[in-house]
Amino acid sequence: MTGTILQISEIFHSIQGESSFAGWPCTFIRLAGCSHGCRYCDTTYAKTAERRLSIGDTIDEARRYHAHLIEVTGGEPLEQPAVHKLLHALCDGGGGVMLETGGFLSVRDVDPRVHKVIDLKPPSSGRDKENCMENIDIALNAGEGERKRYEFKIVAADREDYLWARGILKDTRLAEACTVMMGPIAGTIHPSELAGWILEDRLHVRMQLQLHRYIWPGMDRGV
Numbered sequence: 001m002t003g004t005i006l007q008i009s010e011i012f013h014s015i016q017g018e019s020s021f022a023g024w025p026c027t028f029i030r031l032a033g034c035s036h037g038c039r040y041c042d043t044t045y046a047k048t049a050e051r052r053l054s055i056g057d058t059i060d061e062a063r064r065y066h067a068h069l070i071e072v073t074g075g076e077p078l079e080q081p082a083v084h085k086l087l088h089a090l091c092d093g094g095g096g097v098m099l100e101t102g103g104f105l106s107v108r109d110v111d112p113r114v115h116k117v118i119d120l121k122p123p124s125s126g127r128d129k130e131n132c133m134e135n136i137d138i139a140l141n142a143g144e145g146e147r148k149r150y151e152f153k154i155v156a157a158d159r160e161d162y163l164w165a166r167g168i169l170k171d172t173r174l175a176e177a178c179t180v181m182m183g184p185i186a187g188t189i190h191p192s193e194l195a196g197w198i199l200e201d202r203l204h205v206r207m208q209l210q211l212h213r214y215i216w217p218g219m220d221r222g223v
């Protein structure tokens with residue numbers, strides 16, 4: 001198992017900048033490769049691997065930072081089949097384990113101990129037709145205790161994205177069951193504009209800004 005090879009973009013220690021865990025020290029394992037190409041992606045450098053590491057070496061390196069929280073992100077982490085063994089082994093080691101996924105692939109086989117952050121890609125991504133809507137059903141049908149480990153996220157560039165998000169939330173009533181985070185895509189709408197729409201519509205979502213962009217402005221990698 002530990003011999004299974006992962007394509008790695010970077011492993012770093014930072015402040016969790018997104019999700020309901022924003023603000024906590026966190027070690028990030030960024031797996032390389034993504035076949036989606038969202039128009040606004042801020043991590044295109046992760047398309048290609050910097051290193052190939054066994055699961056065991058990946059965990060050893062991540063654990064060196066002694067963070068209470070580890071997030072596996074990408075690229076698109078679910079595109080590497082070995083991610084499931086990685087997540088399982090991380091959970092066995094204790095501490096909080098998070099997965100950040102673009103939500104194109106089902107999270108059905110993800111270790112149930114993992115806190116799953118699932119993006120719903122809006123029209124401005126150019127990939128909105130590829131959302132795996134099964135993930136919403138999986139979360140809604142999860143038992144009471146398990147449901148808290150499903151979190152959804154929608155980033156928006158404009159009013160069209162926002163209305164799309166509002167429509168999905170109304171149709172599925174997802175926000176009544178799970179945490180839904182909403183934030184602006186960097187360099188597009190001002191946070192106050194998005195906040196205004198959320199408040200006007202009494203939307204039951206949590207607003208987020210990418211904290212790391214404020215802590216380390218202009219830094220694209222390793223934060």
Ligand SMILES: C[S@@+](CC[C@H](N)C(=O)[O-])C[C@H]1O[C@@H](n2cnc3c(N)ncnc32)[C@H](O)[C@@H]1O
Pocket residue numbers: 034040041042043073074075076077100101102103119153155184185186210
């Ligand atoms: C780079 S992706 C990697 C993980 C996975 N592929 C995904 O899309 O969730 C991590 C998060 O960054 C967000 N993101 C990417 N580009 C962004 C941008 N320009 N502004 C705000 N958030 C962005 C994505 O929506 C996603 O939630």
Ligand SMILES: Nc1nc2[nH]cc(C(=O)O)c2c(=O)[nH]1
Pocket residue numbers: 014015016017018019043073074100212223
């Ligand atoms: N600080 C920090 N927090 C993050 N949360 C999710 C991230 C990601 O790229 O998936 C991310 C990231 O790249 N940096």
Ligand code: SF4
Pocket residue numbers: 034035036037038041042043044074075076102
């Ligand atoms: S799925 Fe994630 S990593 Fe892939 S292009 Fe979209 S935002 Fe970037």
Ligand SMILES: [Mg+2]
Pocket residue numbers: 042043
């Ligand atoms: Mg990021």
